[in-house]
Amino acid sequence: MITTLQGQHSDQSVTRQRLWLAGLVLALAASVAVLWFASESALLTAVFFGGILVLAAAVFAFRNFGTEAQVDELAPPDWSVTVAAIEQPGIGIAITDRANRLTCANGTFTDWFGTGTAPPNLSLDRPSLEALTRSAREAWRDGASATGELKTPQGEAKWACAAQRAGRGDDYLIWRFTALDSADAQGMIAGAITGHFGTLLSEAGVETAIVGDDGIIRAVSQGFAYRSVGDASATLAGQEFVSLLRSDDQERIYFAREGRKGPAQLLTQVPLEQRNSGRGDAPSASLMMLIESGLAIGGAEEAVGSAATPQLEALLGALPLGLAMTDRDGRFLFGNQAFLRAVDREEEALPQYPSDLVVREDKGALADAVRRFGKGPANNGDMAIRLRSQPEDPVSLGLAGVRGLGEAAVLLSLTDSTEETRLKRQVAQATKMQAVGQLAGGVAHDFNNVLTAIIGYCDLMLLRHTPGDSDYDDIQQIRANSNRAASLTRQLLAFSRQQTLRPEVLQLPDVVSEVSQLLKRLLGEKIEFRVHHDRDLGPVRADPQQLEQVIVNLAVNARDAMQMRGDGRGKLTMATRRVSAADIRKMGSDFIPVADYTVLIVQDTGGGIPGELLGKIFEPFFTTKEQGKGTGLGLSTVYGIVKQSGGFIFADNVSATDRQPAGARFTVYLPVHRGELPQPKAAEEERAASDWSTGGKVLLVEDEDMVRAVAERALSRAGFTVTAASDGEEGLAAIANAGPFDLVLSDVVMPGMDGPTMVKALRKQQPDMPIVFMSGYAEEQLRKEIDIDNMHFIPKPFSVQQISDKVGSVLAVARSAEKDVKS
Template sequence: MTVTAQRTTPLYAVLGVAALVSAAVVWLASGELVAAASFLGGVAVLIVAANAIARAQPTDRGEELAPPDWSVTVAAIERPGEAVAIVDRANRLVCANRAYSDWFGAGNAPPNLQLDRPALEALARAAREAWREGSGEAAGIDSADGTRRWTARAERAGRGEDYLVWRFEGQAEEDFVADLGRALAGPLGHLLSRSGIEAALVGSDGLVRATAPGFAVRVAGDASATMAGQDFANLLRSDERDRIFFAREGRRGSPQTLIHVPLGEVAATRAPDADAGPSLMLLVDAGVGLGGAGESAGSAATPQLEALLGALPLGLAMTDRDGRFLFANTPFRRAAGIADKPLPPFPSDLVVREDKGPVVDAVRRFGKGPASATDMAIRLRGTPDDPVSLGIAGVRGLGDAAVLLSLVDSTEETRLKRQVAQATKMQAVGQLAGGVAHDFNNVLTAVIGTCDLMLLRHTPGDSDYDDIQQIRANSNRAAALTRQLLAFSRQQTLRPEVLQVPDVVSEVSQLLKRLLGEKIELKVHHDRELGPVRADPQQLEQVIVNLAVNARDAMQAKGDGSGKLSLATRRVTARDVRKMGSEIIPEGEYTVLVVQDSGGGIPPEHLGKIFEPFFTTKQQGRGGAQSMTMGGTGLGLSTVYGIVKQSGGFIFADNIPATAGSRAGARFSVYLPVYSGEMPARAPKAEAAPTGEWSGGGKILLVEDEDMVRAVAERALTRAGYSVTACADGEEGLAAVANGGEFDIVVSDVVMPGMDGPAMARAIRKAKPALPILFMSGYAEEQLRNDIDIADMHFIAKPFSVQQISDKVGAVLGAARG
């Protein structure tokens, strides 16, 4: 009997006597026996209930619990290779084992250990999770010197759950090739040998690194013989039929089937300092699986071979003689695009319809023919546009397995191919756009010039005046379109200046407010200490306007047309670029312009296409979600891309997810390199010389192969008072000079059949070194100046008006004469 029971027995006796006396008093007072009995029954019920409640109460802690003996706990938590520590709610170290003291010191309690900041944050999160949820874990905890790595786990413990038990387990670096060598020398090698398969690990130099015990027996006659360092090829022999035998056994032994499994990619990823091409060599006895006991042995060998192939990082699969899949490892499934799907019955089920027949024929041919191998190009159903290489090898002696298939996971290679193809396509379209724009500029020059000449003969109010003005206005709109084409192809004429991006944003912000309307809020924010950039301010304004118009169209297509557009400039240092880990942006200082809207974002399938020319998601006559165009032509973002790239910058687009206070949207980030040279002083604008100063006295050699442009330019310059000699090509122009012609200036096209403008100018300069040259072209001035190295060269861009060509010639002559 317990102490509690001994104390409560007298108490129950006293209560019983008291209840009987009380019942007698009730009987005497009332004279009724029933009332006394009822009273006695009620008291009995109360006593039983009180006894039950007393038993349910916990016993006195002071009588049952002794002070904890932590030395017993320390002895219990001593484990090799695992550090264990116990802390209380005040984060005080209660006890720890020897491994913890050696690794972290007895004076440090987790999570406050002498580690770097990321590790401390991870331990702190694990501690909070443990106190809140009962357990927490932090993986990849590195020591301060980087020589150790642990996985930490914390669990709440104790009757009152007032303690945390921390366990730190060390993580060893994985060495796949070394582990495979140890496995071959152990149970895995014994298992393969019993199944008729001998295995050896061979380095790229052809020397043996490790072998299975059965391999050593077949080669040296002793399972414990050390084969490491021997030449693998010298251990084998072949006969006139190219059958392979062990050198020690000669033809007395059975022929072997050699399966070569390269491990070079694994060695490079697991151990960068290892040899480039270690290989796993499997020698399969030809008698395995060929009837009788051999057949059973071959059937038994297949599961072991599947286990071995499943551990390799190469995409490998096996089929039977009829071409049915027997096995495929995880890398093969991943490369075939069926990582999360069941394996189909036949390899032909993985390819497109056009490749089914060749795959079926090849698998069956290698399954029933001699043991040989080949590669063939196939197209998988999941990626029909990207051919991959399928390796097919016939194997023998493996029971049902007759064909070994290999497929390389080419996801990264496919991504790079797509990037190269995209860049090539953009370059080709850019060259085409530049050529079209150049030819179109010749036509527009003739149209605009002819309109100018006609307007000189008409006054406002004439019946034809308004029609001519309309033609001229439409021609100018077409000229703006050609400038977009040239911007996309990066062949437009830029006049870069050293400027601050916030100044450009300030200049264009009033225009943006009118473009966006009242329902769209415009917010502008600038970082401090922004570096200057070198860009054309007008073209940079065009970039901002195009992006803002796209954002407006996207927001108007969503709901009530309201939203928020933010323009921000940020400073990005070289260290920030390193942290980004980008393979596109070179390391350096950048000023970034960020344009972000709340228009719902860009569909993921369109993100890779938005900078392509003529790509648009707008419906006919209206804007669409993240329209990506300007005016629906599909040139808005391609123009932006061309301007940014021609300015030496980079542009990226991504989506911003919705948050509690804002809607989802798109973000464009324009990176412009910071200008590090001296800040140039602004040169005052030179006033154009009055054209009348040379009226009738200046002699011009005009060389242009386009008849329309030549006629307009000749009439314009003649009306301005110049004497013009017009030539149709470079040879004719050079002949005019060689025949004694005296000219004050040469006005020439750049690209012409036969002798082009620069070649003609160089030939003329040999005879007349001081003669000024004015080139007319629809190509970019900057590109021409890089390609044409001629002193005192001037440039006028097509299309030009009658007044512009006259003023330009006057300005060049004025500069040449004084």
């Protein structure tokens, strides 16, 4: 954006000249007329007229000269040159006039804030706008000012800002915005050295510049620019760094513009960003520090025999990169706070040698590298090491040999990767849990096929035996154990979030009341059970049976924890709370979206969960109970049900008080349901199934022989005519040869052509054909993946009665719809 007033100024100058000339002509004519009438002398009048013309010509020439000089003096600058000069990486620069109008801005500023607004009226939150307004007043009054952290209304981007008064008449403000991104060390340091911090370093004799690995300057301090080209406002971006320096035959470094008249400089390189950690690549950018050799922190001609001076320590301590220094023998001299955080030594001092920070296998290599860089020529490199505090995660350590800094011989740089390591572990844990969930879902699906056959054959055998027969009890025992195994598969599916839910709109206290009597029997006489409910709780949308399982699992887990504490006595408290969106916003959680929630709190007095186990309790098959007393699926099932219901669950410990001992607390957040939900159709399906008695032709497609045999016998016994097929191709062939059919009952996943593909081909010929899919996966998941109308679902494992009722209810609904269409 470039604003100029040059054209307007020129037009106004021409207008003023014309008015002045017209006034002069009128005045001359009037004077000549008055003199003629007064003297009636032609000679006197002619002499007067000539003198006036000469005087007017002189005045006109003098005024034109002054106007041109004034125009030249007041001509506005070429803003395109200014725009090119203020382009700096990672720094947004804008220039405003006294009316707070945007006069000029670089590309970084326009990318961040656009050109529609100008400082201090930017799209920021209220505290940031107040800080910018205050900074503008201070800059106009004092010449310069700076702000703290600035945020957008959403709190996403963050900047720091500095304002400086400039111009011939101090009519402009120069705004510099720097992104506060801890991962962008180059951008942060560029903003620092080009601002007030760089000025302080220059006053101390330290000139700084950021130089890329190609030797091209990216940003410099004002002192560096002045000593290099004589202009403190020059950015020097794009110029070669070495072209601004020179060295003599003793390899002493000077600014090229100063030559030997200026002091010799000590050059120190600090890598800012490392690429391809551990491969030896050069840094993508470096901070170059030129320090006058006459300062107390060292000299090129004579080394000062002191350790790192306070000035150098203060300089390195102000940088966000982890930096440390060693002497020629490899002993630590200094380490800034960022370095201490990176090596997990904030609470204690650094060891004597850097090799004491790494694992045993890396000690020798690091010690050799430090000695090599300390006693060899001044160069730099990096190496991969494993810290003792993080032995599983290699990090990149930068090494640079420095000279002329007294005892300091090696500069070590290490990025604080604590947050990065934590995120890596979370991603690895999430990946592992996802893999285990997929494995659990696949195992449960295959196991459901086996259980379907076992339960189905038990049902068929029970039809031929009556209570009192010798085999009746054995068959019932087999069926009971099969149902128990089916419950285990449901737990696996709940963990992997692949179970079929039947959500309803319900009140959480009603569910707690339904299971209260069961909980009292489960807890026993020694455990006190209390329930508290808030008023005006919002309804939630969840499967009531699955929600009951969540409550029972949490209660049983608390009971076992309390029974392990000696006498087995304790207290279990369940409470429901109303949590508003404002409360969630105050919590500042990164996990829970801002909304209204109904919360279930389950708290016990079992002593709590050890801190090292809090992050593992929801993992499948993880248990602290004795072998044979727990499957490790209880809390993982709870977690899966809550997450599949759209909720959140957290576990923490409650400290002991005077009234009760310490214990664990589980908090379940379920979002408040807004809107209506259709009532469950289970009762309608049972009524429709009982009304259906006319039979029908059913195509059964199932690749598992046991499941296909059970389903065929069950449907045949119920009066249906069944044609069986083992995959999708046989199903289509059966439709062509033995069709038409009243209904298709098909598995979803089959070798060759799967169920959905077969149904889509069938629908081209019979678009109204009812379809019933049977699968061990969740109905919600299948409906998202299969886009087919008039599709029904029955989960595996199912009994003989359930499959017969499902087919009968679907046919009854389809026949009723046909009658309505005909009528």
